[in-house]
Amino acid sequence: MPAHDNVWFLSDRTCLVRNVDAIPEEIKLHLTPKTSMAQQLLYPLTAVLIDEIAQPLRRLRPTPEEVAALKVLMLMKPTIIRESEGIPLANPEELRILSDVRDKVLTGLHAYYFTSGEENPEERLSDLLMLSGGVAICAAQELEGLHLLRFFDMARFDDDCSKLLFGG
Structure with a gap:
């Protein structure tokens, strides 16, 4: 090894x-x-x-941009903040806002790939997102x-x- x-x-x-x-x-x-x-x-x-x-x-x-996006996506996972010890941590409106922010981060990251000339942005994005499961x-x-x-x-x-x- x-x-x-x-x-x-x-x-x-x-x-x-x-x-x-x-x-x-x-x-x-x-x-x-x-x-x-x-x-x-x-x-x-x-x-x-x-x-x-x-x-x-x-x-x-x-890249630093990808790391920052991944951190935001992981810290703002709706499943993480749904409840703690049976107590809801966010109401439905806050969860909707959270989902909107996550969508904007993903859209921004995808746009970043296009502006930076990434050859296969969809594959790169999926590889990066697959890391989040391993981290969790x-x-x-x-x-x-x-x-x-x-x-x-x-x-x-x-x-x-x-x-x-x-x-x-």
């Missing part, structure tokens, strides 16, 4: 490792048992992150992984983070 398929380097200079056993010995020497165990607990998530997000991002090389799956799995790290006392969260991530 190529080295970049085993590791996802993050912007804060840390990394997620798919297979701890496959990393070079000189790096393994610097890993504490706690770090190795955390990586093994997160292995299923790390594999999905690399396969569903990192690799497609490397292949697509999204990874976010759910990441939350499960954080629950495991907290349960096994391998990570600590301040009160605000704990409320945000785990509710309550």
Whole structure:
């Protein structure tokens, strides 16, 4: 397996490792048992992150405009803001406005492809939108992984983070 398929380097200079056993010995020497165990607990998530997000991002090389559009589309997903603990977070009119904004973002992104000379704008747009499904799956799995790290006392969260991530 190529080295970049085993590791996802993050912007804060840390990394997620798919297979701890496959990393070079000189790096393994610097890993504490706690770090190795955390990586093994997160292995299923790390594999999905690399396969569903990192690799497609490397292949697509999204522009800042595409990243911004994808963020807006994901943050304004009607399914995300429908309800929290049975309480509606938006009324039907707000959901309609949200849908209109999402439509405008998609229309704008499609127009951006035409003005930038994209050869196959429909395929590019669909490839970009397919990333959102992987991101949503990874976010759910990441939350499960954080629950495991907290349960096994391998990570600590301040009160605000704990409320945000785990509710309550």
